[in-house]
Amino acid sequence: MAPTKAPDSSRRSDRSRRAIHDAALALVTEVGYRRTTIEGIAARAGVGKQTIYRWWPSKAAVLMDAFLDLAGRAAEDAGAGSGDTGESAPGIPDTGDLVADLKLVLRATVDELNDPALAAPTRALTAEGIxxxxxxxxxxxxxxxxxLALYVTRLRAAQEAGDVRADVDPRIALELLIGPLMHRWLLRTLPVTHAYADEIVDYAVGGLAPRT
Structure with missing residues (x-):
């Protein structure tokens, strides 16, 4: 008789972790962060709650890990979809047109913020982090x-190209782009749209360009 192959505990753990991640993200989206519990995550994932506590100290820690995993998978998918270019890390495009490049990325951010699967855990982690x-x-x-480092890199390239004043601090400049978008999104005062993202870029870059 052929020897019985021992169960692969690492693969079993990976499956359990992924199930827990998926359960946490799904519950936060469906019922909200406050009503999401360790017991609920365990039941949804088909594991015992002690399994969760063995790996994470709280539901916030579970959600953080789940969101990092989700972001990592999204980055891998984006890289795979970009074709075999030899580039392994995504970034802000540099077409030579700073306004167009920033609008493209900010519009993508708008789409993420309006995606319930991403918006719910982002809001939960932002609020809990306070x-x-x-x-x-x-x-x-x-x-x-x-x-944010991607914005800094792109803005520094724009400085070298003469499209942004040399005295501009890229780290502060990126806040002119991200800050208004996140403010509107967090407070839910007005819709977060592509048109709004375009206006933010136009207003911000207008103040960053060299004075003539």
Missing amino acids: VDAKLGAEFVHKLLDPQ
């Missing part, structure tokens, strides 16, 4: 900073 300093720092370090 009261949980450790979670907030992790949210900024792992999720926000890598995205």
Whole structure:
């Protein structure tokens, strides 16, 4: 008789983690962060709640890990969809037209903010990060900073090309682009649209361009 193959515990753990991630994201989208519980996540994922507590200390930590995993998968999909270009990391395009490039990326951000699957966990983590300093720092370090760094890189390239004043701080300049969008989205005062994103870029770049 052929020997019985031992179960692959690592693959089983990976499946369980993915099931827990998917359950956490689905519940936050369906019932909201407050009504999402560890018990609910465990039941949805088909695991015991002690399994969750073995890997994460709280539902916020579960959601953070799930969102990081979701973002990583989205980045992989974006890279695969871009063709075999040899580039492994996405970034803001540099076509030589700063306004067009920023509008393209900000419109994509609008689409993400209006996607319920992404909006619900983003709102939850943003709100929880205000009261949980450790979670907030992790949210900024792992999720926000890598995205903001792409803007800094593009704006510095624009400075070198003479399209942005040399005295402009790219880190502050990017806040002129992201800040208004997030403010409107978080407060839900008015719709977040492509047209609004275009106006933000026009207003911001108008103030960044060299004075003549």
